[in-house]
Amino acid sequence: MQFDGDLAEIRFGAGLSPLQPRPASAEQMLTRLQGADEMAQRFPVSSLEDAAAGVREFRRLSKDRKRQEGQRGYEAADKAFKSYRRAHNLARFGWHGQRLLRHIHARDGFRERLALFWADHFTAQGKSPAMRVLAAPYAESVIRPHVAGRFEDMLIAAATSPLMLHYLDQNRSAGPGSRVAKRRKRLSGLNENLAREVLELHTLGAGGPYSQADVRQLAELFTGLTVSREAAFIYRPGMAEPGAETVLGESYGGGKAELEQVLSALRDLARHPATAQHIAWKLAVHFTSDTPEPALISHLSARYQESGGALLPVYAALLEHPAAWETDLRNVKPPFDFVASACRALAVPETRIAALRPGQINRLLLAPLTPMGQRWEFSGGPDGWPEEDGTWITPQALAARLRWAMAVPRRLAQPLPDPRVFASAALGRFANERVQFAAGAAETQAEAVGLILSSPAFQRR
Structure with missing residues (x-):
């Protein structure tokens, strides 16, 4: 296998950038992955623990507002709650900007891609107004520290x-025979959701x-795993x-x-x-093709088992296999990856993203993902976003990408x-003749840039 820096950055990284040199080797990519998380330090996102404090305050103000209904203090309580709710929700837009900046400026694009991959593998999202902003802090605290571990x-x-x-x-969820269930008849009883998803999605796979x-x-067995009033994990033996x-x-x-x-x-x-087979298949699909080479899956699975589930050797197995370096760009970039790689190619300055108000981040960089087919941080279910290319290349989604590329x-x-x-x-x-022609033939500079970003060559990796 001959290493290809352009292909490495497009297929395994955050996309090509005029600011960052291409990776020199697979060994360099793996070494960087083992090093300090430079982008998390430079562009911080709230930890889950700190964000949970916001959830507690949200709930406190909401309860206070409800208690004050019909009383003299209701107007002040209502104002305090609405003000905090707005700030609570706007924090999500700011974290989105930080995560985009990581993709724009990362030397270690492989880490950014893996963080997205594993956050999707372990999809979790808030179902109440207080919890809906926690996806980015969840990825920050639960996923990101373990991508090279x-x-x-990560599963735990x-x-x-x-x-x-x-x-x-x-x-x-409480055990039918637990102490808590015997004392409290209004409990909902045993819930199988987590157990089913751990087996079907997170470990053994649907055909496991x-x-x-x-x-x-x-x-x-999972009864006892629960959440405290402070929105923190706690194990309660009485529910087991x-x-x-x-x-x-x-x-x-x-x-x-x-x-x-x-x-x-x-x-x-x-x-x-x-589990080794399931993880190998998912990695091969994500990084190579909807129909990956069976030999690549077998190679990754064997390395997973040899390493006892250590992920770095599995990534090394991916980067060393010839099937991972097929020169045809096959996989379509999902909407977030498309926007992030476009911003990286444009070398959008840190100061420009920092100058955007939260509402502008939403209008320019977050809300456009929904018509492209990806309501960011709110996938359709616990199985995360689809990997199939057909999901992202519908007429409506492609039209939304074109509108974004021409305007933003x-x-x-x-x-x-x-x-x-x-x-x-x-x-x-990978800038083929058609891309070069479009770049030179467009009537305006903005149109030319938009056509390059809309080209099939840029849409795939």
């Missing part, structure tokens, strides 16, 4: 995250070697189903209910051969780059 650590962090427990209704009985037993549970033939618990028995089951699931770059990069220079900066050796 061990899969089991996700499965015990307050946002995941809230999203999949695990926070209300588990049964409905395994789902039920894992759901009983008494006795041992058997999952895939292994017995867990049986004595005093403890968190460690849950973590032990998650570690075993993370190390299962079916001039608002972000002033002056716009020379189109012929920009074609090379954005696509490198």
Whole structure:
């Protein structure tokens, strides 16, 4: 395999940039991934713990407003709640700008792509007004620290995250025979959502070697995982189903209910051969093709099992396999990746994003993703965003991309780059004759830049 810096940045990174040199080797990409998270330090996003404090304040003000209804203090309470709710929601726009800046300025684009991949693999989102802004802090605290670590650590962090427990209704799940269920008849009872998604989506895969009985037993084992009033993870033994549970033939618990028995089951699931196969398939689809080479999947799966679920060796296996370096650009960029890579190619200055008000970030960089087919941070279900190219290339979605490409770059990069220079900066050796012709034949500079960004060559990776 001959390393290709242009292809590496397009397929495995955040896209080509006139500000950043292409990676020199796969070894350099992996070394950077093991190093400090420079972009998280430079463009910070709230931690989940800090953002949870905002959730608590949101709820406090909401309750105070409700208590004051019909009383003299209602007007002040209503004003305080609405003001905080607006600031609470606007924080999401600011975090979106920070995450875009990471893609624009990263030397380590592979890390940015992996952070997106794993946040989607472990999809979690808020279902109440107080919790809806937590997706970025969740990715920051639960996903990002583990992208170069061990899969089991990321799995445990996700499965015990307050946002995941809230999203999949695990926070209300109690064992039918638990102490809490016997005392409180109004509990909703056992909920299988988290157990099912851990088996079907996060570890073994939809066709994995588990049964409905395994789902039920894992759901009983998960009772006790819940969220405190402070919006933090807590394990409550009183909610746990008494006795041992058997999952895939292994017995867990049986004595005093403890968190460690849950973590032990998650570690075993993370190390299962079916999990290795499932993760290998997902990585191969995401980075190469909707129909990846079986040899690549086998290579990644074998490395996963050899490493005991350490992810860095799996990434090395991906970057060393010839199937990962097919020169045809196949996968269509999802909307966020399209906008982020466009901003990177345009070298949008940090000062320009920082100067945008939250509402402008929404109008220019966040809201346009919805007509492109991706309502950012709110996928259709716990399985995350589709990988199939057809999802992103509908007439309506392509029209939305074209509108964005023609209208927004001039608002972000002033002056716009020379189109012929920009074609090379954005696509490198993939700037084919059709792209070069469009760059030279357009009537205006803005139109030329828009045509380059709308070209099939830029839409794929």
